[in-house]
Structure formats: structure tokens, C-alpha cells
Amino acid sequence: MSLRTPLGEVLGLGSAKDGTGHFWGQRLSGIGLLILGLWFIYAILTISGFTHAEALTFIGAPLNGVLLLLLVVTMSYHSSLGVQVVIEDYVHGHALKLASLIISRFAHTFLAVAAIYAIIKIGLGA
Amino acid sequence: MSNNGRPLSPHLSIYRWPITMTMSILHRATGVAMSVGFIVLAGWLFDAAMGAETYAAMLSYLDTMVGKLLLMGWSFAFFFHLSNGVRHLVWDTGRGFEKTTANASAWFVLLLAIVLTALFWWASA
Numbered sequence: 001m002s003l004r005t006p007l008g009e010v011l012g013l014g015s016a017k018d019g020t021g022h023f024w025g026q027r028l029s030g031i032g033l034l035i036l037g038l039w040f041i042y043a044i045l046t047i048s049g050f051t052h053a054e055a056l057t058f059i060g061a062p063l064n065g066v067l068l069l070l071l072v073v074t075m076s077y078h079s080s081l082g083v084q085v086v087i088e089d090y091v092h093g094h095a096l097k098l099a100s101l102i103i104s105r106f107a108h109t110f111l112a113v114a115a116i117y118a119i120i121k122i123g124l125g126a
Numbered sequence: 127m128s129n130n131g132r133p134l135s136p137h138l139s140i141y142r143w144p145i146t147m148t149m150s151i152l153h154r155a156t157g158v159a160m161s162v163g164f165i166v167l168a169g170w171l172f173d174a175a176m177g178a179e180t181y182a183a184m185l186s187y188l189d190t191m192v193g194k195l196l197l198m199g200w201s202f203a204f205f206f207h208l209s210n211g212v213r214h215l216v217w218d219t220g221r222g223f224e225k226t227t228a229n230a231s232a233w234f235v236l237l238l239a240i241v242l243t244a245l246f247w248w249a250s251a
């Protein structure tokens with residue numbers, strides 16, 4: 001007779017209470033960044049220049065805007081997962097570890113939202 | 127924990143430093159470096175939205191010797207993390223773990239990252 005609850009058996013996560021979600025998230029966002037990152041390198045090499053006007057023209061082009069949005073969202077997610085593992089490995093002491101993990105999440109979310117706001121603002125010419 | 131003179135398992139310092147260890151450390155280091163670089167990327171986009179003056183100030187920081195060195199570092203970090211990331215994806219399929227294969231792919235990825243970084247700066251010059 002199993003002492004595990006029906007819900008626990010369905011979730012199949014065991015005592016670690018965590019599955020392969022982190023692993024899959026890291027790999028899929030990595031593959032996404034492989035494509036988006038190479039596009040960004042191509043974009044840097046083909047941009048006419050880095051003056052303010054040229055930056056606005058580049059960021060404001062619809063396809064560039066969409067790809068930049070995908071880039072910063074995917075990058076924030078991938079970076080958040082990576083820094084999380086680094087903190088879990090090297091920061092000892094429960095309180096400091098938890099605080100570091102929360103600060104990292106907040107910082108990544110803040111940067112992503114700031115970048116999203118900027119791209120949309122420029123794209124809409126507001 | 128008493129040792130009682132028992133032999134200890136050989137630890138890190140006793141082995142010859144393998145290239146695969148360098149790659150593992152570099153993968154993590156370049157990842158963390160780019161997490162810091164994400165601040166600059168988000169800052170570049172945000173300052174562009176803020177206006178011409180803020181943007182010019184941001185650009186003047188990047189246009190210093192330190193700024194250029196950081197940008198070169200981040201470009202190497204990008205090409206290294208990307209190439210070694212593909213190496214990790216191949217490992218995820220269960221292939222490439224033999225010692226000779228892992229060593230060969232390590233050197234290949236390291237050289238590829240250096241060549242791609244050099245090509246990038248050559249092309250952007």
C-alpha cells in the first residue's frame with residue numbers, strides 16, 4: 001500500500017517537490033537565445049550607427065521591436081534561471097540565500113520590464 | 127570527523143588541471159558576466175527612450191577605454207557561452223562524453239569562441 005497522496009502520485013515530483021521544469025526552461029530559452037542572439041549580432045554589424053537618431057530608427061522598426069522584445073524577455077528568463085543556480089551553489093545560510101534569490105528575481109523582472117517599456121515606447125513613437 | 131590516518135580520496139589539487147574544468151568554470155563565469163551585461167543592454171534601450179541627452183551620456187560611458195574593454199569581454203562571453211551551450215545541448219542527448227571527445231570539443235569550442243569574437247570586431251571595425 002502506498003502512503004503517497006493521489007495528487008503526489010500524479011505530480012510525480014517526489015520529496016524534492018521540484019521536477020524538470022528548471023532544466024527544460026533553461027534549455028528552451030537557451031535555444032531561443034541562440035537564434036535571437038545571432039540576430040542581435042547581425043543587427044549590431046549592419047546598423048548604420050549608434051547615434052540617438054539611428055538607435056531610435058533601429059529600435060522603432062516593427063520587426064526589430066518584436067525581436068528585441070523576444071530577446072530581452074528570453075534573456076531575462078534565462079539569466080534569472082542561471083543566476084538562481086549560482087546563488088543556490090555558492091550562497092550559504094538560509095536567510096542570505098533566500099534574500100539573494102528574491103533580489104535576483106526582482107532585479108531581472110525590473111530590467112525586463114524597463115526594456116519592454118522602452119522598446120514599446122520607441123516603437124509607438126510616444 | 128576523525129581520520130585515523132586513513133587514505134583520503136584524491137581531491138581537486140592533486141589532478142592535472144583538465145581543459146574540461148576550465149570550460150565548465152568559464153561557462154558559468156561568462157553567464158554571470160552577461161547577466162551583468164543585461165543591465166547595460168536594458169540601460170541602452172531605456173536611455174534611448176529617455177531622450178537624446180540621457181542617451182549621449184550613456185554612450186559616452188561606453189566610449190571609454192574601460193567601456194570598450196567591457197564590450198569586448200561581453201562579446202567573447204556571448205560567443206563562448208553560445209558555442210559551449212551547444213556543446214551542452216549535444217551532451218543532453220547523451221553523446222560526446224568520452225574523454226577524448228570531451229577534450230576535443232572543449233578545445234574546438236574555445237578556439238571557435240576566440241575566432242568568432244575576433245571576426246565580430248574585425249567586421250564591426
